[in-house]
Amino acid sequence: MSLASRRRRTRTLIAVTLLSLLVGGCGKGDGGTSDTRSVNGLTYDLSPEQKGRIHADKVDSIAAQVPQTIRDRGTLVVTGTVGATPPLGFYATDDRTVIGSEVDVATLIADILGLKVERRNADWAQNFVKIDSGEVDLFVSNVTVTEERKEKYDFATYRKDDIALEVPKDSTWTYQDPKSLAGKKIGVTSGTNQEQLLVAWNDQNVAEGLPRLELAYYQQPSDYYLALSSGRIDGYVGPNPAAQYHSATTGNKVLTTWSGAGDALQAEIAALTRKDNGLIGPVRQAIQYAIDHGTYKQVLDRWGLGNEAVQQSRINPPGLPKKKG
Structure with a gap:
């Protein structure tokens, strides 16, 4: 087994163990199967199949605004970081498939844009490198809007930070x-x-x-x-x-x-693209469409994140202030 495989397996075992312990600690879960955990009435799907993932139909008027090169390709290349702890992004029980709330958000955006998600994984700093190089289209992985990042990237918000x-x-x-x-x-x-x-x-x-x-x-x-x-x-x-x-x-x-911005303002999590590449507009519209039509709420509720929901997706709102000096 390669070093990367061993690391993935370790992260998966940690994720499954954490959820198992959560069930026992809360005393209100039925334990589920090897691919599910039920906690306080909410069942978490740890399977690679993710049959309960929320999907949406393509919206032609929004999809038509996606840059032609991406439409021709038919895929939305999305990068993100994989952690050991649910619910944001972690490995399923097959030790290969990345699942979690951030994966579901990216999938919902792609559905509305009429695209398939092509997933890439990287450490935090490398995600920005992949965006910079044009290797990926979108970074969806608990990214906070900051004033410094706005100089180089565009954002479409989808969750409180x-x-x-x-x-x-x-x-x-x-x-x-x-x-x-x-x-x-x-x-x-x-x-x-x-x-x-x-x-x-x-x-x-x-x-x-x-x-x-x-x-x-x-x-x-x-x-x-x-x-x-x-x-x-x-x-x-x-x-x-x-x-x-x-x-x-x-x-x-x-x-x-x-x-995430301290006392300055309520920070927000957003999908990130390269600056002025024409993608952030349709991405924001896709998120807003999902908010307006209820699928967005279903995604957050599926992972117990309903209290971090936003009512409006915004492009490049006020972000975490720049570092002094």
Whole structure:
């Protein structure tokens, strides 16, 4: 078995184990089959077939606006990051197929545009590289709109962006405000808006004479889960949906949640394309069509993300402020 295959298998086993633990911990799940888990009345499909995936019919008036080269190809090439924890993007029980809410959102967009999804997977930073090179059309993987990214990319929003601070289950730390982070060691993924927010808060704390926050960088969820459980870090800041799953399955605690932009505004998650390539307009219209006709809500509800729904998809709305200096 190749190294890549072993990594995929490890991530899949983690995902299945987490959901199994969640069922047991909640006491309200029937356990399901090897391909499903039922929790609090919601059944999560872990199978590669994804027979319950929400689809939509092609909308000719929107599809006609897709750039001709993509229409001729007949596929929408989508990239994203695969984690170990549901519900955003993770491996199904076949250890190969990527499933989750972000996969379903991309599929819904492609359906309305009359296209088939061709999925690519990459680490976080490499997703941007693939967009830059033109290798892929769309990046759909919990991407936050930021002012800096807007200079290079176009966005069409589809979900609120909330992030969470997860700490070990035996932690006695209490969080009051960003000053509570002073002197702590916090895990984060490089290049994310979570990192930018933590850096800004740290700068403010240091300017006020408080101890410096130490950032520990992780690219794979399994690595920071281990760091949390072993006490090598005081906490981890990442997407709220994954944090809620992981904390529920391990007994860890979510101390607080924020908008991905902090106090500045309610941050939003969006599909990302290259700047001015003609694709973002029809992508936004496809998302809005799905919102207006109910399929969007079905996708989010399928993965327990209904509380992060938006009423309107926007192109390039105000994003996370630029880094100072």
